[in-house]
Amino acid sequence: MNWEHLKTYIWVRWRLSANQVRRSGTVGVIIAAILTGMRLLGGIVTFIAGLLIGFLALSRAEPRVMMIAWDGVAVGFIFFWMIGLMSELQRSELLSLDNFMHLPVSPSGAFLINYAGSSISLSLILFLPAMIGLSVGLILSRGLAMLPLFLLVAAFFLMVTAVTYQFRGWLAGMMTNPRRRRTIIAVVSLVFILVFQIPNILTHYGPGARAERRASQEAAKEFAALDKELDDGRITQEEHDKQSAAKRDALNSDRKERLERGFDILQSVNMAAPPGWLPYGASAAVQGRKLPVLACFLGMGLIGIGSLRRSYKTTIRLYTGDFNKGRVRRKVKTKPIPENTIKTETGSVATAGFIEKKLPRISEHASAVALTGLRSLLRATEVKMMMLTPIILLVIFGGMLVSKDGSVYGYLRPLIALGLATFIVVISMTGFVGNQFAFDRSGFRVFVLSGVSRREILLGKNLTYLPLAVALMVLAVAVSQWMYPMRPDHLAAVLIQIVPIYLLFCLGGNIMSILAPITLKSGSGKPAPHQGFQTFCQMMFFLLVPIPIGLTFIPLGVEALLFSLGWTARFPVFLLLNLILAFFVFRFYRNALNWQGRLLHQNEQKILETVSAKGE
């Protein structure tokens, strides 16, 4: 790699980005310019913020406070860095190493350029200036003894970028198989969500949180008892104040002790985990302990260099085509060909099983679309991942609600159940139902080419998502019933109301899918960039679809109103009205499908152009 190669590389990368932006039209160019400006501004702002914090807020801070401050910055960086890494995994590289492997460029040069190129990201633009600013601020306020912070910051960035580069290369190697690629993306995303949920879980449910809650509850009881004693005249105001102050002191002392223990644990974690060596080194620098600073610097530097070395070896193997070096090759077992396996012309029993089935009272075409769509959907790992998100949300929010007081007014209970069901279905299914044809990608071409009524295609598509949506809504109602049990007639009414909610949601989703489809990145289920208007429409759909769904809540309101007026006591008005509502919404849905089918037919070529476009 020489200067010419470097210049060419930067030029190519610039052209790729510029062309990508240009293709998105004038609005896209403006948005890209604004984003670039914001990034640069963000870098300047974080530098100044870091400088001020270092110079003013941390000028006299204790080593522990210093460690927490650096912990915050380091964790923040790693969090955003990992989000960037996951996005990178879901799209092909802007300029892959493969593109210049056959060119006369030295492997080491190509490697370094690729590594540097892959490290430039939004998180680096925001956090590197912040850390430099913080270091400069601390040097200005605490003197030259803080100079090693620059070395620690450099080593920290080298370590994080090099390790993730190696990790990315390793994953990329495994992702050459398209089926495995999706699983890897899904698993990495899931691990990421779970790892970054750990602090949240510990904060809410960890031993410290439990102790804190217990202590607060006990203190509240003791204070209430003291108040009662005062009210009963058993103690004087002076005694009350004295005892209250003593209890508050004891409470604060306990809290301080727990905080001290927390600090100790944090320090141990920082000493043991390499990402914590920057905060630990910073706190040691404040104390003037040179050896830990040096150890942290060397440790992070060595990890970074080791990772780069290993990545480089992988690159060389790629260059030389020696992909399997170091691996023990398994013996390939050849499958014996069974005798007497001659196929007769009509004797074949191979079937497509699930896809051949017919749904009762549903046309052949709609059945085929629904079952094929469902089979296809359940095989897509990105869809499974998208389905997992609401379940995780349900567990987190459900768990939080469980810990609250369970006394809720009777009519609020079905409202909570319906609200939760609507929330879950809107959160989890909007991306699917509001953009139904995009997940098929080139498969949508089959529909356009077919002579099938477009109404049947829409019906089949809506049926595809029905089992998933109903399962999620029933789960939400079950969680709600467990937390705040409803009357049997209310429970039945809520379950019936799932039908009109889903049908209205589908009608809205059909219109969105037809009029504002979004190109998705292949294999990720995420929208391709620069689709401002469509994304805005989808967002508005997400925000506004609860309004028509909210109309289905009227029967509950009617029963609550009649009850409050004393006109009904136990008569199941809500249930009866919901049955009538379900019938009329179903009729409305059937009629609406006719004109939606015509709308689909009129717009199918435009939809095809969008959904089959390359998402990169």
Added chain:
Amino acid sequence: MELAIETKGLTRLFDGFCAVDHIDLHVETGTFYGFLGPNGAGKSTTIKMLTGLLAATEGEADVLGHNMFDINESLEAKRRIGVVPEDLALFENLTAREHLTFIGRMYLLSAETVRKRIDELLETLGLADAEKKLTLEYSHGMKKKLALAAALLPNPDLLFLDEPFEGVDAVTSRNIRDMLTDYIGRGSTIFLTSHVLDVVEKLCTHVGIIAEGRLVEQAGLDELRRGSSLEERFLEKVGADEAATHKLSWLHEEMP
């Protein structure tokens, strides 16, 4: 003679660029029509318009007597045609058998007929061993074969094939050629685009040549060749500059 495909002034503009410029196609029923042209000449755009994948900017297109730009009529035509489009049309998360079963159901074929035809198609096209793989795991050639199987499955009256031999191995290519010859033998029509002039010369009865969006020739194969080879006539019609390579003066220089 009855026309399977007829267009009048068929035109398509893309942001001011004219991809297809007022072409008048006449494809008689029962013919094997080869649609030739250099890269970017407008072949795929034409096929997309004829199969309802793309709207025309101007002009008319009748396929099997149905106006392809009329919403209701186009559905009638689509029930009788099979298509292998340029970008194929496959569900990537289905296996070959599942995909073909789905196609069979869309044409309302009985389950038994679908199974029988799938078995034969997979065997003939050399996909039987890979029928349980998802199509996303297929190579480009395999995907092409599967798309062809899907187009043939309903036994349509008219087949549109956009580069069907591209990326397909020699043995399968031969099988496909035989299948298409049988298919034509029963009076059906094929509209095919291909870069491989040898294939067109061997299979087609009629040829249309498109260059820069304009239909520059349309005739029976024999009439077009008039004693010459198809390649020579093609190069002549599209205006290829045979001396282009001689203009690269630096080709004889040493590498720096």
